[in-house]
Amino acid sequence: QSALTQPPSASGSPGQSVAISCTGTSSDVGGYNYVSWYQQHPGKAPKLMIYEVTKRPSGVPDRFSGSKSGNTASLTVSGLQAEDEADYYCNSFAGSDNLGVFGTGTKVTVL
Amino acid sequence: QLVESGGGLVQPGGSLRLSCAASGFTFSSYWMNWVRQAPGKGLEWVANIKQDGSDTHYADSVKGRFTISRDNADKSLYLQMNSLRAEDTAIYYCVRDLGYYRGDCWGQGTLVTVSS
Numbered sequence: 253q254s255a256l257t258q259p260p261s262a263s264g265s266p267g268q269s270v271a272i273s274c275t276g277t278s279s280d281v282g283g284y285n286y287v288s289w290y291q292q293h294p295g296k297a298p299k300l301m302i303y304e305v306t307k308r309p310s311g312v313p314d315r316f317s318g319s320k321s322g323n324t325a326s327l328t329v330s331g332l333q334a335e336d337e338a339d340y341y342c343n344s345f346a347g348s349d350n351l352g353v354f355g356t357g358t359k360v361t362v363l
Numbered sequence: 364q365l366v367e368s369g370g371g372l373v374q375p376g377g378s379l380r381l382s383c384a385a386s387g388f389t390f391s392s393y394w395m396n397w398v399r400q401a402p403g404k405g406l407e408w409v410a411n412i413k414q415d416g417s418d419t420h421y422a423d424s425v426k427g428r429f430t431i432s433r434d435n436a437d438k439s440l441y442l443q444m445n446s447l448r449a450e451d452t453a454i455y456y457c458v459r460d461l462g463y464y465r466g467d468c469w470g471q472g473t474l475v476t477v478s479s
Binding site for chain 1: 398405406407408410411420421422456461463464465466467469470471472
């Protein structure tokens with residue numbers, strides 16, 4: 253399984269929105285509604301932000317939203333805040349006989 | 364809570380066994396995973412194991428060298444790493460899986476460095 257493709261970086265000013273894409277194939281992103289997104293601050297463990305494409309775990313602000321079209325999933329962060337500056341990784345289920353597959357990661361900078 | 368241990372410096376070709384101690388939840392009810400992150404790089408699923416240990420999966424990069432196991436009575440997850448290579452250098456995280464790689468609980472990670 254090859255890593256899902258994400259843009260290396262994205263940025264926005266406080267209060268603006270930023271969208272991160274995650275492109276896979278019909279064997280992963282396009283084939284299942286099991287895309288999740290993780291946020292990772294420097295030196296910290298990743299944190300689950302979105303699961304099953306659009307769902308937010310308890311405690312995750314509703315500024316974070318997910319969507320999917322075909323083989324591409326997206327994470328949108330609205331109303332950017334300083335604490336949203338972090339690395340973001342998408343992940344997809346890729347079948348029962350395979351491990352999941354992460355994206356290449358996107359560094360979000362709040363200008 | 365998940366707490367990893369066992370990381371350290373090992374020579375190429377050597378072995379290391381990582382442990383992950385779980386607390387605060389019914390360990391035996393969840394798939395468990397190991398995820399690694401090489402310095403300055405992205406995340407990679409390394410291996411996972413079913414609730415009763417009857418099913419496991421491995422990344423191609425570690426297949427035949429690493430073995431994941433668990434002890435539900437002891438609420439512990441393990442990763443036996445043999446024939447270690449420089450490219451195995453990474454922080455290794457223990458991750459609870461709610462299903463379909465929904466990793467909702469992560470340990471703090473343990474650093475494995477493979478170098479002569």
